[in-house]
Amino acid sequence: MRGGIKVADLREFLKGIDPPPHRERVEEIMNWIRNKYPDLEAEIKWNQPMFTDHGTFIIGISVSKKHVAVAPEGAAITHLEDDIGKAGYDYTKELIRIPWNRPIDYALLAKMVDFNIWDKADCSTFWRK
Numbered sequence: 213m214r215g216g217i218k219v220a221d222l223r224e225f226l227k228g229i230d231p232p233p234h235r236e237r238v239e240e241i242m243n244w245i246r247n248k249y250p251d252l253e254a255e256i257k258w259n260q261p262m263f264t265d266h267g268t269f270i271i272g273i274s275v276s277k278k279h280v281a282v283a284p285e286g287a288a289i290t291h292l293e294d295d296i297g298k299a300g301y302d303y304t305k306e307l308i309r310i311p312w313n314r315p316i317d318y319a320l321l322a323k324m325v326d327f328n329i330w331d332k333a334d335c336s337t338f339w340r341k
Contacts, residue, residue: 221256229275234312238280241273244318249325263325268335270328271321274307283307284324287340291327295320 229235238261245263246254252263252270262272272283279302286305289296293303299317302309310316332340 222261225256225259225261234275234280237312237316238273238275241280241282241316241321244316244321245271245325248322249329252325252329264338265329265332267338268332269338270332271325276309279309279311281307281309282321282324284328285340287331288324288327291331292320292323295323 226235226239229238242254242261245252249263249270252265254261254263256262260272260274263270269285274281274283283306289303289305289308296303296308299320300314301317301320
């Protein structure tokens with residue numbers, strides 16, 4: 213796999229997602245990010261896949277029984293709060309919950325990634341300060 217994730221690490225992460233349609237959905241999201249943003253580095257940290265740019269966090273993915281979550285950091289959520297609400301997703305200060313039975317709003321996902329790449333262009337730390 214491109215972007216830094218060791219294939220064995222990715223397989224191990226994905227293997228832990230059950231049922232299979234949930235696993236496929238997470239893989240679909242990851243593939244979409246990798247294909248749309250080939251310059252981002254894909255990593256697994258804290259047992260979660262995430263994407264970084266020049267060593268700074270851009271977006272992470274996590275799973276629970278009821279949803280897949282994307283975590284773009286609070287600044288991106290605040291910046292896109294209206295769009296998140298229009299998409300009908302539940303969210304907190306740090307993550308957006310996408311129920312397994314709801315479609316992925318890829319335009320919103322792109323806005324999150326684009327915002328973080330732009331906003332963190334000069335960031336020299338992993339997380340925002």
